Amino acid sequence: MLELRPEISSDWWEVEALLDLCFAPGREALSSYRLRDGVPPVPGLSSVARDASGILAGAIRYWPVQVGGAPALLLGPIAVHPTHQGEGLGGYMMRGSLAVARDAGWDRVMLVGDAPYYGRFGFRRLDDVIMPPPTNPDRVLGLDLTPGSWNGIVGKVTRAA
Numbered sequence: 001m002l003e004l005r006p007e008i009s010s011d012w013w014e015v016e017a018l019l020d021l022c023f024a025p026g027r028e029a030l031s032s033y034r035l036r037d038g039v040p041p042v043p044g045l046s047s048v049a050r051d052a053s054g055i056l057a058g059a060i061r062y063w064p065v066q067v068g069g070a071p072a073l074l075l076g077p078i079a080v081h082p083t084h085q086g087e088g089l090g091g092y093m094m095r096g097s098l099a100v101a102r103d104a105g106w107d108r109v110m111l112v113g114d115a116p117y118y119g120r121f122g123f124r125r126l127d128d129v130i131m132p133p134p135t136n137p138d139r140v141l142g143l144d145l146t147p148g149s150w151n152g153i154v155g156k157v158t159r160a161a
Helices: 009-022 031-036 089-103 115-119
Strands: 003-006 047-050 056-067 070-080 108-112 140-144 155-159
Touching (some): 003 089, 009 056, 056 089, 070 089
Parallel strands (some): 070 108
Antiparallel strands (some): 047 056
C-alpha cells in the first residue's frame, strides 16, 4: 500500500536522490531546469509516494511558468523508484496530481517528454510553444486542464515572475 501526499521541505533531498537514481547524470543541465532554478515548486501539487515503512517510492513535481505571458504549469520531473516500476505508480501520481491541479484552478500544464507515454494521459504536442534550447520541439507537450485552454497560447516558455 502506497500513500500519496504533498511533498514537504524535509522530503527535498530524498526526492533529489531518487531523481539522481532514475535519470542520467547531467539532468540539471536540461533547459527545463533553467526555468525552475530559484523558483519554488507549486505548493500542494508536488507529491511523494511512500510505502508502509515510509520509504520513498515515487515523486512528481510542478513548477509555475509563463508561455507567451500566460500562466502554465511545468510538470516534471516525475520518478518512480526502480523497485516500484511497472506497478502503475507513475500513472497514479499523474492522474491524481493533474486532478489536484485542475481543482486548484490551473488551466494548462506542459512538460518535455515522450509523446507515446504522456499521450495516454491526454498530452499532445504544442507546436507553437518554444522551450529554451536545447529542447526537441517534438517533446514539448501540453494538456488542457480546462477545455481549450491551450488555444491561442503561443510563444516562448519563460520563468514565472
